[in-house]
Amino acid sequence: MAVNVSIPTILRTHTGGQKSVEADGSTVAEVINDLDSRHTGLKDRLVKEGALHRFVNVYVNDEDVRFVGGLEASVSDGDSLTILPAVAGGMR
């Protein structure tokens, strides 16, 4: 199952500078594990003590996974997964 993963600038040291990479998995956790097997060290940047890092947001097709199962949120073939650092955003 191929998922397209967008990597933020701050984590591209792990992907040799690539903006987007492919990964397999049927849940967010599986996709992150697969990413880590291909790009060493990535998982430690994203996951702390079994949950997503406080300042990391992960979206499957633009939806924040924290509200749809977190690391166990399901991912389907052809989905896009976007990783972004948390920044304040919005009408201020």
Place this chain on the structure above:
Amino acid sequence: MARYDSLLDTLGDTPLVGLPRLSPSSDVRLWAKLEDRNPTGSVKDRPALAMIEAAEKEGTLTQGCTILEPTSGNTGISLAMAASLKGYGLVCVMPENTSEERRQILQAYGARIVSSPAEGGSNQAVTVAKQLAEQNPDWVMLYQYGNSANAEAHYRGTGPEILKDLPNVTHFVAGLGTTGTLVGVGRYLHERKPGTQIVASEPRYGELVYGLRNLDEGFVPELYDADVLNRRFSVGSYDALRRTRQLLEGEGIFAGVSTGAVLHAALTVGERAVAAGESAEIVFLVADAGWKYLSTGAYGGTLDEAAQQLDGQLWA
């Protein structure tokens, strides 16, 4: 009654407008809460005035004081209006990649602008403002990201207005910035109408804005309460622009770009309701009108060109 003793008294009681052309079906209807009808043309008049009044009550804000605030524009404009009427000075810390109109309005109101670097976006403005506050102990930072009066303004105003106008509301969708709107309205609706879905639409900017040096520089506003939200979407500039134009062409509402992102999330939950065979009454918040974004090219040219032009700018 359309007579008021002061501009500040015209705050709130904004129209809730049905969108018959954009609604996904006759059972899944969209309603726009027009916050551009507030005194300075944005939803931010509500928290700005609430924060000032709370600080006056506490005695931290007194005649002749200078207010300091990190803002990407609208809160600054609201504070500038209120500060000029009440006799306070204002210093706004603003990322340099915000629209020209916002800077000009702030300056016209007499505010002083301190620019923070574009890379790092709004959270760098927060960092710079906190440093300035330390250097200038006589300045008063209201700090919209952590000031409970911000969410309170929506708990007391925006939320009750929505429920009064649309007792059968099923979803509330708004932009996620300081998180005050969603947290305040969300808490009110969860209390008064349990089961209402609170949906966040977060702007997804170009890469420049996420230029942190490390992940721990990330920022989650102190007001943020994930328990109030049911879903959260991240919407990029292309979809935000597409929906902003759709709202203008389809329903005649000339909204700012962030509203396009909010409409995108509202339509997403609406389409899911249609697919599930459910009925829905979806309220989404129009934070401001389009006037302050004309210079960004958002309303002309092809969508691709306009989205490219917006890349690297803060459009919400």
